[in-house]
Amino acid sequence: MATAFIPSKMKAFVYSENGNPADVLKLKTDIAVPELEEDQVLVKVVAAALNPIDFKKMLGLKTTVPTVPGFDVAGVVVKLGSKVENFKEGDEVFGFIDIQKSLQDPKVSGTLAEYTAIEEKLLAPKPKDLSFAEAAGLPLAIETAYEGLERIGLSTGESILVLGGAGGVGSLVIQLAKNAFGASKVAATSSTGKLDLLKKLGADLVIDYTKENYEDLPEKFDVAYDTVRESDRALKAVKEEGRVLTIIGTPTPPAIPFSVTSNGSILEKLIPHLESGEVKPVLDPKGPFPFSQTVEALSYLQTQRATGKVVIYPIP
Template sequence: MASDSDVTIPSKIKAWVYAERGNPADVLKLVPDVGVPEIKEDQVLVKVVAASLNPVDFKRALGFFKDIDSPPPIVPGYDVAGVVVKVGDQVKKFKVGDEVYGDINEKALDHPKQHGTLAEYTAVEERLLALKPKNLSFIEAASLPLAIETAYEGLERARFSPGKSILVLGGAGGVGTLVIQLAKEVFGASRVAATSSTGKLELLKSLGADLAIDYTKENFEDLPEKFDVVYDAVGQSERAVRAVKEGGSVVTIAGAATPPAVLFILTSNGSVLEKLNPFLESQKIKPVIDPKGTFPFSQAPEAFSYLQTGRVTGKVVIHPIA
């Protein structure tokens, strides 16, 4: 018997839904009467305040991994920041009224939930959530979970450790902006290099990059300097392996991996967020949201189209929800 406290939860809610796969701008429909998801005993119901988009959202809609996806109709969205309005019987960490954030899909590509975060309410396992850092807005918190967990777990996978050097490909993107900061502030990198287009080089430096490489003017793999780790957030592992030192490691989160590079796919975990919350609260790590990157709920299709340009700096967030 889940406890509702005094919160009134509607029986029908608004959500963005696609009934068939295709380009999000064509297939997404705003549905006014979606059922509120039932919570299981290890889940909480979250009133969504903000949700962010990730490339996996449009790749999923386009059918890139339809063989291992849940069947449509699908409410897209992995990232959420919101307020707990109901808790399952076995939930220990959270109570009604808690402000939380997280990536609601434990396995990024293996049957992600049919009911995601582009809805007024969503159900999520407590182990995937953490309390929202007090100093962050819901918009900032929503921008983080999938990207910061991917950044952190990818660095762990590469066995990154204090004193090592790293090259980040795609340093101005959702994951790259966080890899730069985590490498420096959490993992103790001796040197951080990162690539971006000309207009974003200053951003890379402001996030802690010692060397900002303009990929429109030079090929990173032709530089004399080689790195202990290359974190490929753009899908260029063939080139990435030419920039790593002998015995170093290359992780890629996009496309196929050219050995010795390894492809890394996130398993979402709220404990990573809990571990990083002190760095967010002390502002050693800062969320990066695109200057044009906050879209109201009614403009979710436009937000997808903007993300699909591949030119976004940091993250795109949907707020307010309703």
């Protein structure tokens, strides 16, 4: 395969000061294409997904400027670092940039750009039957869902309550709990208009949080997976020896907090579930948003009304 032409400059969204995305995020056309470290590959970005941490960083969460935001990526490998062993030019990949590294290292460049540099250990081969847009919507959310279920120790035959079942992480927790962990019963909460989606994803019990308090149900659950910062209420919804895991904020003890670590081997482990159709990406029906509408897409994500993942495609 001929080596891909790689320009020295690229289009990328950049913010040079903290603030609301609508005010500070700008499209630039002269950003330097990232230099590779020896364990990295250069990916031509085809699609990228948005996450709440993108606007939280912009608003001032432990960030340095100027910064190219974005973590999730699906694209094509176009250049290899000197110690890369598992990929070659032309490979279609997906994964997400290490969040902790990006908070600590101002040189880390995000995925809302034509090219991004990312460690090979954070990537996996893109599932063949998924589009780039679908694949981009998975990495951070599915790793959070899977590792969180492992951390809380969901076992075959146990019941689980998923708070925020229509969100990017929650929609995957429902599917993984049912199809990968063998949960006996999956309950999930959402607003009225998203209840049908929860049923399609495999939820056995759907709860409209606008009409009923899940903690008042007579039935109690073995595990609660909290994606909406309601650990205090979740603790009332589990059995006496039940467990609660939360992925946002500081939970009420004995609920435990969880933060994902980027790991391409987790994605590889989950590829069979994705290729069999047992687990499907859920993309917000308003998208995908073209690259030019990235600011509008981030503003939409901030409303907390998105269903599943908000994806930017195509790039550029």
